[in-house]
Every structure is written in C-alpha cells, then in structure tokens.
Amino acid sequence: xxxxxxxVVKNLTTTFITGRGRLPAVGGVSFELNADETLGIVGESGxxxxxxxxxxxxxxxxxxxxxxxxxxxxxxxxxxxxEDELRTIWGTEVSMVFQDPMTSxxxxxxxxKQISESLRVRLGMSKADAKVRAIDLLKLVGIPSAExxxxxxxxxxxxxxxxxxxxxxxxxxxxxxLLADEPTTGLDVTIQAQILNxxxxxxxKEKMAVILVTHDLGxxxxxxxxxxxxxxGRIVEMGRTRDVFFNHRMPYTRALLESTPKVxxxxxxxxxxxxxxxxxxYNLDGGCAFAPRCAYATDQCRQEAPSLQEANSDGxxxxxxNPLPVGTSPLNQQNSNEPNGASNEQ
Amino acid sequence: xxxxxxxxxxVVLKPEKKEPLGVFFWVCVGWLGxxxxxxxxxxxxxxxxxxxxxxxxxxxxxxSFSHLLGTDDLGRDILSxxxxxxxxxxxxxxxxxxxxxxxxxxxxxxxxxRRGKLDLILTSVSLVFLxxxxxxAVIAVLxxxxxxxxxxxxxxxxxxxxPLVYRVIRAATLSAATKDYVLAAKIQGATDRRIMxxxxxxxxxxxxxxFVMIGIASVIVVEGSLAFLGLSTNVTTPSWGNMINESxxxxxxxxxxxxxxxxxMCLLILSLNFIGDRIRSYYDVSEVxx
Numbered sequence: 001x002x003x004x005x006x007x008v009v010k011n012l013t014t015t016f017i018t019g020r021g022r023l024p025a026v027g028g029v030s031f032e033l034n035a036d037e038t039l040g041i042v043g044e045s046g047x048x049x050x051x052x053x054x055x056x057x058x059x060x061x062x063x064x065x066x067x068x069x070x071x072x073x074x075x076x077x078x079x080x081x082x083e084d085e086l087r088t089i090w091g092t093e094v095s096m097v098f099q100d101p102m103t104s105x106x107x108x109x110x111x112x113k114q115i116s117e118s119l120r121v122r123l124g125m126s127k128a129d130a131k132v133r134a135i136d137l138l139k140l141v142g143i144p145s146a147e148x149x150x151x152x153x154x155x156x157x158x159x160x161x162x163x164x165x166x167x168x169x170x171x172x173x174x175x176x177x178l179l180a181d182e183p184t185t186g187l188d189v190t191i192q193a194q195i196l197n198x199x200x201x202x203x204x205k206e207k208m209a210v211i212l213v214t215h216d217l218g219x220x221x222x223x224x225x226x227x228x229x230x231x232x233g234r235i236v237e238m239g240r241t242r243d244v245f246f247n248h249r250m251p252y253t254r255a256l257l258e259s260t261p262k263v264x265x266x267x268x269x270x271x272x273x274x275x276x277x278x279x280x281x282y283n284l285d286g287g288c289a290f291a292p293r294c295a296y297a298t299d300q301c302r303q304e305a306p307s308l309q310e311a312n313s314d315g316x317x318x319x320x321x322n323p324l325p326v327g328t329s330p331l332n333q334q335n336s337n338e339p340n341g342a343s344n345e346q
Numbered sequence: 347x348x349x350x351x352x353x354x355x356x357v358v359l360k361p362e363k364k365e366p367l368g369v370f371f372w373v374c375v376g377w378l379g380x381x382x383x384x385x386x387x388x389x390x391x392x393x394x395x396x397x398x399x400x401x402x403x404x405x406x407x408x409x410s411f412s413h414l415l416g417t418d419d420l421g422r423d424i425l426s427x428x429x430x431x432x433x434x435x436x437x438x439x440x441x442x443x444x445x446x447x448x449x450x451x452x453x454x455x456x457x458x459x460r461r462g463k464l465d466l467i468l469t470s471v472s473l474v475f476l477x478x479x480x481x482x483a484v485i486a487v488l489x490x491x492x493x494x495x496x497x498x499x500x501x502x503x504x505x506x507x508x509p510l511v512y513r514v515i516r517a518a519t520l521s522a523a524t525k526d527y528v529l530a531a532k533i534q535g536a537t538d539r540r541i542m543x544x545x546x547x548x549x550x551x552x553x554x555x556x557f558v559m560i561g562i563a564s565v566i567v568v569e570g571s572l573a574f575l576g577l578s579t580n581v582t583t584p585s586w587g588n589m590i591n592e593s594x595x596x597x598x599x600x601x602x603x604x605x606x607x608x609x610x611m612c613l614l615i616l617s618l619n620f621i622g623d624r625i626r627s628y629y630d631v632s633e634v635x636x
Contacts (some may be wrong), residue, residue: 092535098526
C-alpha cells in the first residue's frame with residue numbers, strides 16, 4: 001500500500017564554511033519518503049548521514065552553513081525556513097530520537113515533567129490531562145509501573161529505559177515522521193533489539209514514517225523498506241532493502257557488508273576492513289570519492305564522478321562506473337556455498 | 347514471535363545515597379544566619395549603641411561583663427560596632443553579588459545559548475576587563491565619586507564583578523547548552539526563553555549558588571580593604587574595615603580592637619567559602635558514583 005510522499009528531498013546540499021575552507025558535508029541528495037515507510041540511511045562515520053538528518057529537521061545553525069536545494073515536509077519547505085516557522089512543524093509533524101539517552105534527557109527534571117511539558121505547551125493541555133497522557137505514553141513505550149516512574153529523575157533509570165522515555169517525548173505530539181539518529185549506539189546489544197522492535201511496533205501503531213540513521217547494516221536489514229547508502233555526503237546506492245543487500249552494484253555497499261562481523265564465522269576469522277581512510281571532504285577532486293579505496297577503480301573513476309543510474313524499475317539506483325555484476329552479493333554466496341565462483345575466476 | 351516488549355531490561359536504580367552535607371556545613375549556615383539576623387535586627391538587640399561614647403570611664407577595656415568584647419579608645423562597645431559593621435559588610439556584599447548576577451548572569455546565559463557575534467563581543471569585553479586589576483578600578487572610581495555611600499560602593503563593586511560572573515555563568519551554561527536535551531526540547535517546539543529558564547537555569551543553579559557564596563566572601567574582603575583605606579563609609583558608620591583601620595594606632599595598648607573585627611570577618615568568609623564548596627560538590631553530577 002503506497003501513498004503520496006510526505007518528505008521530498010531535492011538536490012539538498014549542506015556546506016559548512018570553516019576556517020579551512022568549504023566543507024561539503026552533504027552534496028546533491030535527492031529522495032522521497034512515503035507516509036508508511038521506514039527508510040534506513042547507512043554509511044560510515046563522516047559520511048554525512050547525521051548532517052543530512054539534521055538538515056532535514058532544519059536544525060543546522062544559520063551562521064557558517066550554506067544550504068541548497070529543497071526539503072518539502074508535508075508541504076512545508078524546511079530549507080531557509082525561520083525558526084518560528086519550524087517551531088510549528090517540530091514535535092507535531094516531525095520529531096527526533098537522539099543517539100545518547102544519557103544526554104538527551106535533562107538530568108534535573110523528572111521524566112514525567114519532560115514529557116508533559118511539550119503536551120502542555122504545544123497541545124495546550126491542562127496539567128492533569130497532560131499527566132494522564134504522559135503516563136499513557138510511558139505505558140506505550142513499555143515502561144512498567146508508569147505512574148510511579150512519572151516522578152523519577154533520568155539518573156534513576158537504566159539506559160534502555162531512558163531511550164524509551166526519549167521516544168515517548170518524541171511521540172508526545174504524534175509526529176508523522178520520526179527521525180532516529182543512531183538510536184541504539186549508546187545501548188548494549190540486547191537492549192538495542194528491544195528499542196528497534198519498539199520503534200517498529202510504534203511505527204505501525206502510530207502510523208508514522210521512520211528514518212533510521214545508522215552505521216550498522218544489521219540494524220536496518222529487517223526493519224526498513226528502503227535503504228540509502230551514503231559516502232562522502234552523497235548517495236552512492238539506494239533501493240529496496242532486498243535489492244541493496246542482495247543485488248547491490250556499488251563496491252562500497254559490498255565493502256560495508258563484508259566488514260560486518262558474522263556470528264557464523266569460525267572464531268579468529270580476521271575481520272575484513274575497507275582499506276584507506278574516509279575521504280578528506282575539503283579536497284575532493286573531480287572523481288568518485290570512493291575511488292582511492294576501491295579495488296575496481298579505473299582512470300575514469302578517478303577523473304569523473306559517476307551519477308546515479310537505475311539498476312531496475314523499482315527505484316534501485318547506484319552511482320558507479322564499474323558496477324558489480326548482479327547477484328554476486330556475499331550474502332548469496334553464503335547461501336549457495338558452492339566453490340564455482342572462485343574456480344571460474346581462475 | 348510477536349514483538350512484545352520484554353521487561354528483563356527494567357532496572358530501576360534506587361535514588362543514590364548522597365553523602366550528607368555534614369555537621370560543619372550546618373554550623374557554617376548557622377553562623378551566616380546569626381550574622382544576618384544580628385545585622386538586620388541590630389536596633390532591637392540588648393546592646394550598647396555603636397556611637398555610645400559618653401562613658402569615658404571604660405576606655406580600651408578588654409572583654410568584660412558589661413562590654414562582652416571590650417571597648418575602644420573612645421569607650422564605644424566593640425560588640426555593638428561589629429554587629430552594626432556587619433550591616434555594611436553583608437549589605438554591600440549581598441547587594442553587589444545580587445546585582446552582578448542579575449546582569450552578568452543574564453548576559454552569560456544568553457551569550458552561551460545564542461553564541462554568534464554577541465557572544466564574541468561580550469566575551470572579548472569581559473576578558474579586557476578581567477585583565478585590569480579590579481581593586482584599582484574600584485579605588486579610582488570611589489576616590490572621585492563622593493560623598494561615598496553604601497549604595498555607591500555596592501554599585502561600583504557590582505560593576506567590577508560583572509565580567510567574572512559573566513565568565514562563570516557563560517561556561518556553566520555552555521556545557522549544558524551543548525547537550526542533546528536542549529536540542530530535544532527545541533524540536534518539541536520549546537521557545538528559546540523556555541529553554542533558558544526551564545532547561546538551562548536548573549542545570550546551572552548549583553554552580554551559580556556556590557559561586558554566589560564565594561563571591562560574597564570576596565566582596566567582604568574588598569569592602570574591608572576599601573574601608574581600611576578609608577574609601578568606604580565615613581567614620582560615623584562602623585564597618586569591619588574602618589574598625590581595623592581606626593584601631594591600628596592603639597594596637598599595642600589594646601590588641602582586642604584589631605582582633606575582634608578581623609575574627610568576625612575571617613569566620614564569616616570561612617563559613618561562606620565552606621558553604622559554597624559543599625553545595626558545589628553536593629550537586630555536582632559528575633561526582634555521583636555510578
């Protein structure tokens with residue numbers, strides 16, 4: 001069931017003006033997000049995924065930042081919107097869950113007050129109504145004995161509980177789009193799964209769209225409809241989750257997949273890493289940003305940046321001059337477990 | 347498997363048992379309270395008047411039953427003069443710190459929250475002022491701004507304290523303002539004013555309160571120094587500083603005259619510093635054991 005897009009990002013650029021020069025953190029990103037969709041944005045540190053999500057929120061500072069292109073959220077233009085305009089959208093139409101639940105709650109305010117504040121300010125609820133709703137929200141995000149927790153301070157809760165509170169605050173004004181910027185990075189692995197399941201569950205309950213920003217492909221594998229892979233501030237591959245995992249064409253996506261540790265590997269298996277370092281965004285030459293680290297790079301890659309091209313009619317796009325053949329994903333090879341691939345190459 | 351929420355993560359920590367403030371803290375608070383009450387209700391206390399010098403029998407006596415801390419070379423009661431002197435010390439120091447925090451605190455919070463050009467300008471100005479020894483500025487202004495009154499002294503000391511207060515509040519706000527909860531409040535639609543008063547102010551309050559205490563203590567010293575130099579209130583209004591100054595000449599005859607006002611000043615400053623220090627460590631989140 002597809003509906004009209006609630007978020008349309010067109011040729012978005014975010015450039016920081018720093019003492020060293022211009023830093024193009026996000027360059028020419030375009031995508032759409034439908035109302036009932038979960039979108040994953042993946043990439044390694046410094047790939048621009050956090051800058052992208054903050055630009056979509058309208059959270060970039062006004063000074064020393066140059067924004068270009070357009071972000072349409074439910075008909076509102078975010079780029080160049082004033083803070084007063086944004087304040088009418090924040091909370092009620094778009095909200096955000098931050099990375100570290102230790103710093104995203106105010107340590108000197110009870111969690112109940114932190115939730116009911118926005119209910120009272122934004123929705124004009126009375127103190128008593130806001131409390132009832134806040135307790136409902138605490139129950140919704142799975143906090144037991146919510147009535148007693150209402151008066152707890154953040155330090156009295158564990159990390160997973162705090163992230164649940166953060167999610168409750170984000171959901172308090174029923175946003176249509178929830179942006180989760182690495183929502184599980186600060187949590188340990190068992191709780192990560194619970195928080196991700198919670199977000200997934202709430203997505204269908206509250207009927208909102210979700211953007212999940214992460215560096216962990218395992219996080220997005222089963223929970224997203226589509227994935228955007230970012231490198232050096234640009235989209236290098238985008239498509240339905242299945243296509244990105246099994247039919248990816250961009251060598252960087254392959255490298256990301258291969259560098260994920262797998263439980264099924266025998267112990268002491270050396271983890272495959274991507275050689276080289278993330279590119280210096282101050283000095284991007286004309287070529288593909290990934291070329292210096294890519295095993296398939298040719299002269300064309302080093303001189304000319306590839307643009308996104310269609311891999312299939314289902315919205316699967318990639319940017320590469322020498323795309324990988326279809327169906328050579330390491331995930332496929334694990335399944336078939338045939339040595340043919342290796343012998344053919346000889 | 348349905349995606350129910352497992353409750354095995356639910357760990358509710360008991361409120362941390364904080365180290366209590368301690369007996370000495372309450373002794374210090376008590377001493378500050380005694381000073382404040384005595385200064386406020388000096389007129390109603392069963393003591394001699396500070397200028398009652400008609401008794402020329404008891405000059406330079408040591409402590410006795412009729413004059414608990416003795417008398418000075420004009421026969422005036424030392425205890426009474428110390429209590430009335432506390433009015434000047436406490437009045438100037440509380441007044442100056444209140445004024446300095448009202449102005450410096452608001453600018454400090456606003457600059458740290460907004461950053462940008464305003465912050466740059468205010469911070470540069472405050473650094474320039476801090477580079478100049480403030481006691482010299484105070485002396486220079488008070489030498490020419492006559493006749494001197496408690497209000498004028500308070501204003502001059504307050505103005506010279508503003509840059510320091512600004513720096514401290516700005517730094518405290520800065521560390522709170524860069525946390526994600528400020529951003530989280532913002533994207534729930536909180537206005538800047540709301541963020542400053544509801545989110546940031548409670549976080550910087552422990553720092554501010556402890557700095558107020560230490561600030562008051564240092565203003566008492568500054569006022570004492572001014573009075574010692576004869577730049578505070580005129581001689582008819584007793585203050586600890588001018589009591590010490592006046593009794594310098596008879597120190598060899600009657601050392602009590604220097605000792606008691608100095609002791610009063612010393613004990614009050616010690617109390618204030620200790621109170622400020624305890625409050626800071628009591629509310630310091632980084633020291634809370636996890």
